[in-house]
Amino acid sequence: MFWTMLAKEIKQLLRERSELLTLLLMPIILITILGSALQGMMSPGAAGAGNLETAVVMEGTLDESLLQLQEHLASEGMPPEAQEALLEEAEQVSVPEMFAEMLASLEAEGVLSVEVLDEAGASTEAYDGVWYFDETYREQTWRQMLLQEELPDPVAVEASGQFGIIEGITDAFFNELNWQKEAAYLASLEEEAVPEPVQTEVEIQQLDNRSAITSFDYYTAGMAVMFVLYTATFLASTAHTERRSYVFHRLLTSNVPMWMYLAGKGGAGVLLALVQLAVIFSFSSLVFGVSFQHAGLTAVIAAGLALTVGSLAMLLTAVNYRLRNEQASALFASAGITMLAFLGGSFFNVSQLSETVAAIGRLLPNGAAMQSLLAVMGGAGAGLIYPMLLSISVFCLLCAGAALLVFPRKEGL
Amino acid sequence: MLEVMDVTKTFKERTAVSRVNVFIEKGEIVGLLGPNGAGKSTTISMISSLVAPTEGEIYAGGYSVKKDRTHIRRMIGVVPQEIALFQDLTAKENLRFFGRAYKLKGKLLQERVRYVLDIVGLTDRAGELVKTYSGGMKRRLNIAVALLHEPELLIMDEPTVGIDPQSRSYILETVRELNRTKNMTIIYTSHYMEEVEYLCDRVYIMDHGEIIAAGTKRELKAMLMEEDSIVVTLSRSAGDIAEVLEKREDITRVYTSGNEAVIAAKKDAPVLEAVIQWTRDAGVDIQSVEVRSPSLEDVFLHLTGRTLRE
Structure with a gap:
């Protein structure tokens, strides 16, 4: 009977054009519109700028580098007075220190957090972005700036899923907050001609296998976790129609247990949600090149989300039956889903508004699923989806338990 | 069973x-x-x-x-x-x-x-x-x-x-x-x-x-064996016909609905005369008259004073 009920729900949905439009076409349209519109503005990692964990790895200390420079100057036969003056100037324009200072000011503004690491403690796996300045970098940049020698080696930068922001910060520092300004200052002190701008190269690499999140990635996750919830309201709404038209009573008089009816709704919710997610993900993958990196983890997230929909369908059905009207599912469809989607970050990253709101969002099954999807899209491993699995397990148990408690057992249906 | x-x-x-x-x-x-x-x-x-x-x-x-x-x-x-x-x-x-x-x-x-x-x-x-x-x-x-x-x-x-x-x-x-x-x-x-x-x-x-x-x-139906049902259709609302006719001893009850009046009267009672007199006084034309044996509808009316569709 369970499978008969599943088959019936699927047939009904396929013949409900307006529902199909909501469940499948709307998310696809919104992914297209939002993904395209915000493609330029949003480098999605942008989505999580507030949570950005960064590190600057500086090999060697400033004093060691100054000593090396001094040795170099001495070997070049520079008089001691000239050496002293140049070392003073060099201390003022040490690039790694200036860069760390700039990151510290960004940290003070709440944009990111930064740690300065030396070589020994440079375990960088936990960071979204890491800048490496090797031990020769200071001396090379000084010699390029002050002695017009060869260009320094490139700065090594590794960026995670927050690739866009790391790249932006790097560009801003090395191009716009430019060397020319510093060189002009130095030149003015010596009343010399302004030297050529220093050309500093930067090589940015993605960290491990984690890749940048595009706006299409972001909204594929956001819209999928939002619109999948409408499947639950659809099922609860059909359940209400079945009660009103006495189809449910007819099922009872044919000895179908009440729990079987609820389970049928739950099972249909799971199955329909899986189909819906498969369609949305396939579309985004084919049309917008959204990559889920790890098919297995994506399937686990989709299954968790589908279980959420199933248990929610059961709860909404039970409440509709208890209240003898459709208000519960209608209210959830009109306000509840929008609220959940907002808190979960389907429209934009709410951590930009408030970290508390974002934390609440991450506890919700849709928010947790979205974070997990983004993590998997960014190439993260299985560890990042455990919080989602916990959140979803708790939510499903609560919903299913509440549904069984609320669903009327006897008369007065 | x-x-x-x-x-x-x-x-x-x-x-x-x-x-x-x-x-x-x-x-x-x-x-x-x-x-x-x-x-x-x-x-x-x-x-x-x-x-x-x-x-x-x-x-x-x-x-x-x-x-x-x-x-x-x-x-x-x-x-x-x-x-x-x-x-x-x-x-x-x-x-x-x-x-x-x-x-x-x-x-x-x-x-x-x-x-x-x-x-x-x-x-x-x-x-x-x-x-x-x-x-x-x-x-x-x-x-x-x-x-x-x-x-x-x-x-x-x-x-x-x-x-x-x-x-x-x-x-x-x-x-x-x-x-x-x-x-x-x-x-x-x-x-x-x-x-x-x-x-x-x-x-x-x-x-x-x-x-x-x-x-x-x-x-x-045997409950109404001693009665006839007379259904009169009038040219307009049956108005106060019930009030007038129910004063007669040979009429058990009168039920009106729109232009129709159903009169339950003792068998062979001369009620048509009274109906015709009322229509004259009220300026209403009679469109049809049917005398029938009691139906279950009449039984229900007899028992409850109402019709089934009320």
Whole structure:
């Protein structure tokens, strides 16, 4: 009977054009519109700028580098007075220190957090972005700036899923907050001609296998976790129609247990949600090149989300039956889903508004699923989806338990 | 076959059914008559095991509704007043779904679906969505679903509401045929008196949650053996005709509705003269006059002072 009920729900949905439009076409349209519109503005990692964990790895200390420079100057036969003056100037324009200072000011503004690491403690796996300045970098940049020698080696930068922001910060520092300004200052002190701008190269690499999140990635996750919830309201709404038209009573008089009816709704919710997610993900993958990196983890997230929909369908059905009207599912469809989607970050990253709101969002099954999807899209491993699995397990148990408690057992249906 | 003994159903403060007794033999077609809100549907819900009686006992085929719900449900078929069908499925899909709910499978299910489609005359339209059906076709399919598992007791709650005369006639003939060929016991509720008169061997009349009369049609009509019913149709509203005529001793009661007045008078009483006098005084023309023997409608009117459709 369970499978008969599943088959019936699927047939009904396929013949409900307006529902199909909501469940499948709307998310696809919104992914297209939002993904395209915000493609330029949003480098999605942008989505999580507030949570950005960064590190600057500086090999060697400033004093060691100054000593090396001094040795170099001495070997070049520079008089001691000239050496002293140049070392003073060099201390003022040490690039790694200036860069760390700039990151510290960004940290003070709440944009990111930064740690300065030396070589020994440079375990960088936990960071979204890491800048490496090797031990020769200071001396090379000084010699390029002050002695017009060869260009320094490139700065090594590794960026995670927050690739866009790391790249932006790097560009801003090395191009716009430019060397020319510093060189002009130095030149003015010596009343010399302004030297050529220093050309500093930067090589940015993605960290491990984690890749940048595009706006299409972001909204594929956001819209999928939002619109999948409408499947639950659809099922609860059909359940209400079945009660009103006495189809449910007819099922009872044919000895179908009440729990079987609820389970049928739950099972249909799971199955329909899986189909819906498969369609949305396939579309985004084919049309917008959204990559889920790890098919297995994506399937686990989709299954968790589908279980959420199933248990929610059961709860909404039970409440509709208890209240003898459709208000519960209608209210959830009109306000509840929008609220959940907002808190979960389907429209934009709410951590930009408030970290508390974002934390609440991450506890919700849709928010947790979205974070997990983004993590998997960014190439993260299985560890990042455990919080989602916990959140979803708790939510499903609560919903299913509440549904069984609320669903009327006897008369007065 | 069915024993409803001193059954009462109370919802919070309201008593929907009070001390109802119904006894039905196998193979009988029994009518349950009453206006809306009389307690018919609650009684049927209790017999169907959907609602538990507050007091009293119900036995069907020897099984108690309270204790042997599963058995009871296996032996009854319920045709609800509502169209209890999936509108987005075809007739065949609906029948297969409910057939599986009745634990029918494979060939047996196919045979039963074919059989009931044939009974209700929908074989040719079985592949069409129910929402494209006319009201009459939906009603017929509604009956077909209840017949899938070959019930011994068929409970039909207003099965002909809102359909065309042709479909109604088809349904009435189907009910008769089922009773004749399968010896199926049928409880038929309606507020269409002529349907009950046509189909039923015995009738229970309910009002305000109570059985106010019971018996064969002949027994019930015998209550009015000493009366004639005169139906007068006027050119405009019957107005205060009741007030005027009810003063006469030979007139038992007068019921008016729109342009029609139904006058219950002692047999052979000269009431036409009085009616004609009233129309003259009121300036109203008589369009038709019919003198008829008492019907179940008249019995109901006699018992409750109201018509069934009020």
